Amino acid sequence: MRTIVKGKNFDVPDYVRQYTERKIARLERILDDRSDALVELSVEQHRSAAVSHIVEVTLVIDGRTLRTHAAGPTHHEGVDEVVDKLERRAVDHREKPRVRSRPDEEKNLLRKIADGTAEPGREVKIVKTKRFAIEPMFDEDAAARMDELGHQFFVYVDAESERVQVLYRRRDGDLGVIAPVLGGEYTKGRSAGRSNGRH
DSSP, X not given: OEEEEEESSSOOOHHHXXXXXXXXXXXXXXXXXXXXXXXXXXXXXXXXXXXXXXXXXXXXXXXXXXXXXXXXXXXXXXXXXXXXHHHHHHHHHHTSOOOOOOHHHHXXXXXXXXXXXXXXXXXXXXXXXXXXXXXXXXXXXXXXXXXXXXXXXXXXXXXXXXXXXXXXXXXXXXXXXEOOOGGGOOOSSSXXXXXXXXX
């Protein structure tokens, strides 16, 4: 399994890179050598210390992409959590019919994702609605829950702003957040600039 570990606006320490590569390698026993992994690490100082270290992983399996997120007080703990999630999801992914990509596309897909030059994938239609209790959670937890449900959007109460938000998957595979503001006024939580920047 090829693994790319990169930091968002910071240099990843060697010990964190080595730990991440070692943990991601655990997935080989499920996916053998048919997959590649892009791991993006970041630190968000505005979050509480318990969820300030963000880990985002994109797996490329036979030309298909599988994404998940985790957050913790350190990147080590975030990596542990995201690998546990990926192991569960990779088992389900492995059972799907294997679809081969053209050799050049499969070889370069992970690098294109890492460079931000991958072409948008096919937009998936929402075919089912599920009712569930809304509970406060952080964006990364909402993203993980949305992935577990297999939905293209997820409604939740943001733990920081205490407002209802909608997380959705964009056509390019990234995630966006819709944060409604009643009456055009904003009195608590994120600033308007921060929310708009994440759409």
